[in-house]
Each structure stands twice: as C-alpha cells, then as structure tokens.
Amino acid sequence: MMNWRKILLPLSAICGLGLAAITPVRAADDDRVPYWASVDAEIANLRVGPGDSYRIDWVYRRPHLPVKVLRREGSWRLIEDPSGDKGWMRDLLLSRQRAGMVKKGGLTEMRAEGRSGAPMLWRVEPGVVGLLGECKDGWCAFDATGHKGFVREDRLWGTGAP
Template identity: 45%
Template sequence: MSRASRSAPISCLLLAALALFAVPAHAEEDVPYWVSLRADEANMRVGPSESYPIEWVYQRVGLPMKVVRKLSGWRLVEDPDGTRGWIVSRFLTLERSAIVLGDEPVAIRAEPGAGAKLLWRAEPGVTGSLGDCKAGFCRFSVEDKSGWVAEKALWGTGEP
C-alpha cells in the first residue's frame, strides 16, 4: 500500500470530523435581529452562563435590544446605548419596540408625514410598541396613545 493511499482514509476522516464540528454557514444568518425585554428585571452578564458576573440589571419591560449572537439559551444583545452583554433568551420577546432618541421631545402625528396633525410629543427615552414603517415614519404606540413618528427619531427600527 502506498503512502498516498494510506493517508487518503485519514484525510477523509479528518474532513468528516471537521464537517461535524464546523458551524454551518446558515447558522448565523438569522442574526442580528430585534427583540424587546419581556421581564420586569433581567440581568446582563459578561458571558453566556449564570456563573459569569452581572454587568447590568435592566428593569424596563419593552426596552428594544439587538441580538448579535446566539448560544444555547443565551443571547448576546446590544442595548440602545451600545452596551453589549449576555441575557437569558426567556427574558426577551420578538415583539418589536423602539425608544425615542435625542435631547428634545419628538412629534407624534396622526399620519406618516412631517405636515400631518400633531397628536402629542414623546420625551427622549420613552419606549413603545413599534408598528409598520413607511415613508420615513413609523407607527408608535405608548400605553393607550398611538401615532406616527419620524423613523430617525427612534432606535429599534429598520434592519438591525
């Protein structure tokens, strides 16, 4: 048996082993994506297990976050301030939300357009449910109030 024919089975076994342990190309295609906090209190940790220290404690249901990585039951998320850390996936929901950005209150209008009737104003930091977006405006609901806000005034819209 020649050296080449002896190494062929070993090469095939190595390739097969690599194929078993390699992450498929499509496995990360579903990230990033938007989520919202579903819990009254959620710990952000520096790593994906309860043995890692808590970096931040969130106490804001509906806060939008961006999932940038998945590992078992954990999600590496980014919050509106750009802070990243790991949160248990059961504390997150796929229900879309957004948060008002900036330093000044933003206009919430009756229709999607800068000239539409002003309904109310939302202060920076207000979170709400996010609806459809069109023509640079998004449907935004806070408690029992709803209207349209300029998409650029919100974090949590568009493609993550």
C-alpha cells in the same frame, strides 16, 4: 409465508414522509443574527457571559426596551442596548415584538398619521420606549403605553436593519 420486510419497509418510508410533511419547520431567520428584539420582563439581568455563573453587569427594569441581538449561544443571546452596552441575556427574557426608543436630541413629535402635515398628538421625550408597528415612508406606528401615533423613523432606535 408472507415476507413482512417487503411490506413494512415501504410502509415505514411512506409514513415517514407523511410525518415530515406535518412536522413544523423553523423559520429560516430564527437562527440569523443580528435581529431586533425587546426585553420581555419586568426585571432582566444582563450578564458578562452566556451562563448563570457569570456576574450580572446590568439589571433592566424597562419592559419593551429595544435591543439588538448580535449572537446566539444556546439559550443565551449577546445583545446591545440603545446605549451601546453589550452583554448576555437569557432568550426567555426577550421577545421578537419590535419596540423602539426615542433618540436623544430634544422632543419628538407624535402625529395622528405617518406624514409631516398630520395633526400632532403629543411631544415625546428622549428615552420613551414604545411598541413599534409598521414603518413606512420614514414613519413608524408607535405605541407608548397607550399613546398611539406615528413617529419619524429616524427619531427611533430599534428601526431599520439591525
């Protein structure tokens, strides 16, 4: 009689290795904080603690508002907004899509290219929110509701290391 254990044990080990090879691996930085994110909802509640039972402190109505994620607690994220306010938001209300907000201090020039001598396209007011593209040599690609151009990186909140 054939000993099935001798056949099945090595076979199961080989199959297990094959499954491990095709199992998706999480990116290492999925768990690392801090990181930049943006609000990914028309209305998003910021709570004083990590759970639905905690009271709502702020209600955001600004999709793409950049936020800094400071801590993770299950499906909740401790975030900091551009004003420095902190609180807890569900991960489903956030996106890894990078965004920026024009800092206080007057109008900011949006240029056709990422350099000082490039033609100016618009002057952007403080508080304007837009999606970020690549930041290079002190300039960031910036899309404020279809108005696309380049803004100095130091004029945007949401750039650089979080």
